Amino acid sequence: xxxxxxxxxxxxxxxxxxxxxxxxxxxxxxxxxxxxxxxxxxxxxxxxxxxxxxxxxxxxxxxxxxxxxxxxxxxxxxxxxxxxxxxxxxxxxxxxxxxxxxxxxxxxxxxxxxxxxxxxxxxxxxxxxxxxxxxxxxxxxxxxxxxxxxxxxxxxxxxxxxxxxxxxxxxxxxxxxxxxxxxxxxxxxxxxxxxxxxxxxxxxxxxxxxxxxxxxxxxxxxxxxxxxxxxxxxxxxxxxxxxxxxxxxxxxxxxxxxxxxxxxxxxxxxxxxxxxxxxxxxxxxxxxxxxxxxxxxxxxxxxxxxxxxxxxxxxxxxxxxxxxxxxxxxxxxxxxxxxxxxxxxxxxxxxxxxxxxxxxxxxxxxxxxxxxxxxxxxxxxxxxxxxxxxxxxxxxxxxxxxxxxxxxxxxxxxxxxxxxxxxxxxxxxxxxxxxxxxxxxxxxxxxxxxxxxxxxxxxxxxxxxxxxxxxxxxxxxxxxxxxxxxxxxxxxxxxxxxxxxxxxxxxxxxxxxxxxxxxxxxxxxxxxxxxxxxxxxxxxxxxxxxxxxxxxxxxxxxxxxxxxxxxxxxxxxxxxxxxxxxxxx
Numbered sequence: 001x002x003x004x005x006x007x008x009x010x011x012x013x014x015x016x017x018x019x020x021x022x023x024x025x026x027x028x029x030x031x032x033x034x035x036x037x038x039x040x041x042x043x044x045x046x047x048x049x050x051x052x053x054x055x056x057x058x059x060x061x062x063x064x065x066x067x068x069x070x071x072x073x074x075x076x077x078x079x080x081x082x083x084x085x086x087x088x089x090x091x092x093x094x095x096x097x098x099x100x101x102x103x104x105x106x107x108x109x110x111x112x113x114x115x116x117x118x119x120x121x122x123x124x125x126x127x128x129x130x131x132x133x134x135x136x137x138x139x140x141x142x143x144x145x146x147x148x149x150x151x152x153x154x155x156x157x158x159x160x161x162x163x164x165x166x167x168x169x170x171x172x173x174x175x176x177x178x179x180x181x182x183x184x185x186x187x188x189x190x191x192x193x194x195x196x197x198x199x200x201x202x203x204x205x206x207x208x209x210x211x212x213x214x215x216x217x218x219x220x221x222x223x224x225x226x227x228x229x230x231x232x233x234x235x236x237x238x239x240x241x242x243x244x245x246x247x248x249x250x251x252x253x254x255x256x257x258x259x260x261x262x263x264x265x266x267x268x269x270x271x272x273x274x275x276x277x278x279x280x281x282x283x284x285x286x287x288x289x290x291x292x293x294x295x296x297x298x299x300x301x302x303x304x305x306x307x308x309x310x311x312x313x314x315x316x317x318x319x320x321x322x323x324x325x326x327x328x329x330x331x332x333x334x335x336x337x338x339x340x341x342x343x344x345x346x347x348x349x350x351x352x353x354x355x356x357x358x359x360x361x362x363x364x365x366x367x368x369x370x371x372x373x374x375x376x377x378x379x380x381x382x383x384x385x386x387x388x389x390x391x392x393x394x395x396x397x398x399x400x401x402x403x404x405x406x407x408x409x410x411x412x413x414x415x416x417x418x419x420x421x422x423x424x425x426x427x428x429x430x431x432x433x434x435x436x437x438x439x440x441x442x443x444x445x446x447x448x449x450x451x452x453x454x455x456x457x458x459x460x461x462x463x464x465x466x467x468x469x470x471x472x473x474x475x476x477x478x479x480x481x482x483x484x485x486x487x488x489x490x491x492x493x494x495x496x497x498x499x500x501x502x503x504x505x506x507x508x509x510x511x512x513x514x515x516x517x518x519x520x521x522x523x524x525x526x527x528x529x530x531x532x533x534x535x536x537x538x539x540x541x542x543x544x545x546x547x548x549x550x551x552x553x554x555x556x557x558x559x560x561x562x563x564x565x566x567x568x569x570x571x572x573x574x575x576x577x578x579x580x581x582x583x584x585x
Contacts, residue, residue: 001143001388002061002075003028003049005163006124008133008182010043010154020167021045027162030309031075031388035060039071041128043154046073051391053077053338054225059097065104066092069128074099075159076121076143077395079220084116098223099123106134114179114190118220118401122174124157133182139191139401140344141176141376144384146514147187148172155182160385161311161511171510176376193401195408198369200362205414207432210406214432217400218244221340222252228338229263229331231394232287234277236426236448237342237351240433241397243440245340246285263336267292267327269461281445292330294323296464302326303465304501309389310382312515313488313502315495316523317382319462324386332390339387343379344398346523347371348407349415351426354522356417357531365412370525372404377516378523424449469497488517491539 005025010017018040025038025047032049039046039062048061054077062073078084081098084105085091091104099121105113106125111134120142124135135157137145148156148168156171157180158164164171174180177191195201218241230242242264250260264287266278275291282289299322307313310321331339346352350368358364380399387394397403414428424430430447433440440446473493481496482489487509490496503512518526521535529535 001031001159001384001393002051003031003159003163003388004073004075004122004124004157005045005047005159006073006126006133006135006157007045007150008043008124008126008155008157009131010045010150011152013040013042018045021047024158024163024167025049028159030391031159033391037061037073039073039126041071041126042131044126044128044131044133046071046124046126048073051337051388051393052226053393054098054223055096056225058095059099061097061099063095063097063100063103065107070103070106071126071128072099072103072123074102074121074123075145076119076123076138077221077223077393078102078117078119078121079223080118087116111179111181112190120395120399122157122159131182134179135174136179136190137174137176139177139193140372140399140404141380142384142396142399144376144381144388145174146171147174147180148510155180161506161514162308165506165508165511168510171508171514173376173514193405193408195369195405196373198366200365200412201409202411203409205410205428207428207434210410210428210432213400213403213406214240214397214429215244215248217397217403218340219248220400221395221397222249222254224254224338225257226337227258227263227335228254228340229265229290229336230287230340231327231342232264232266232278232281232289234266234274234279234281234445235342236430236446237345237398239281239441239445240429241340241342242281242285242287243433246287247440262287263290264288265290265292265327265331265336265339267294267323267330269293269295277445281441284442290331290334292327294326296461298326299323299461300464300468303498305389306386307498307501308505310385311502311506311511312377312381313490313495313498313512314378314515315492315498316520317378318498319465320379321382321386323461324382325389328387328390328392332392337391338393338395341383341394341396342398343383343394343396344372344375345426345429347375347379348398348404349426349429350412350417352523353425354524354528354531354535355425358416358528359531361412361416363528363531364416367525367528368408368412368415370527372408374516374525375399466492466494469494473497473500485512487512488515 007021028049032051034052035050037048046062062071078098081101084101088104093100114136120138122137122143122145126133144159146158148164148171151169156164156168177189178187179190180187230245232238232242246262249255249262264282268275270293306322306325383394417425470493473496490499519539521529521539
């Protein structure tokens, strides 16, 4: 992932302003350590911190059209750039950069070209002929992006909060699937798929159609000119990504450059059974497997760095980001610059354990729609920023536009969890890859019970975090929480602890407003809590809060706001599946 920062219409073209813009851009250097670029045109500054993945030799940014009148700074990957070049026969491409097509598409199609892009991206484009500019973010918000406004009338666009929070009067999350146009001075949605209306689809389930759609999604993401690998936990989602990648790697350009053996990565506490599960899948697929260990104290020591980089105080996100943050550093140290990961499957297929309680297919479908729409605030934010902190790029094939269209067009009756019929969570995905003649995965991996990502940081890890917070947040502090933090008031000591750290880094009111809030059980939306009356008394983002579903659920008698110590957790070992993360209590 790269880092972009644009200051647009700032009424200041002084050297001091240029120095300030460069200073702010350097706050994003962790995202793109390979090269830095700045374009200055009157009141406009476009900067770029590059992580070189495609055409590393000549794809430095900002990018231009032929006469350099159109300027673009981009973070992301355009997977269909070669096909798009075929629609631009009258244009000359001076580099092999996949993002080069953006300037030329704008020349041909104006602002309406964005929906033609197949990839993950955030960009700012400046037309110096009339000083018109546009900014856009990918469909579901895989890449991070923020927009701000200065008192001087300037508009700011940044990959991360830290690029603009100190210099803008107001700022907010740039919504996914949207475009900002200076002509209108407003945001508008460019991504308008059928599922977005939440109307109930009726397409019959066809396992082969779903399989082909996901295989195509993985294959297109093998576009790279640098070493890459897969995050592998031994769970369903990451294992499928690894299996398909291993099958199709041999015929790719990447294989010719870096070899045909796929590298896989996993991190966990010492002795975790999930490390064994990941190794089992690795042996089955024939990957070169890299196993990293960390301790609970290692994770606690990293919390402040994690919150600084992921820019949130959401409890689940911080719990899950920490091992991913630590693993990303290890992966980058091996010279790897890109990884494939399994985010998005649980939102698309209703894989979280609380979906067991969906009362009907209509509620099930509405909840999946709500979850996908909110991904940019949770798992996309985590996957993007935890890896980008170390100059590593994460690609997420489950969030491919075309794959989402296929998966979300299936009649949700097929997605409903029906244990009496042998249909567990994500059954339609499991069945699509249940190939007796040419198996993708061992059966027990393919049909393994779901463990959500927030629990992927481990039960003992979570208990350790709660115990650490207990030592640093007093009961007296909690009594005053509503006065200190009136917005999204923390209701547990763990949440209060994270909030204190966040506010130290990002003290502005708009910063705290970028973080979602509201009640949740096992990562549900607030609406889904209505599905089970017992959940309202057991609000916790952990999958163990799905009482009556999770095999190691919390004790139903426990208060939701207490600090759960190891003594109240049963002694059955807990096995956790996360993309590349494996931890046991």
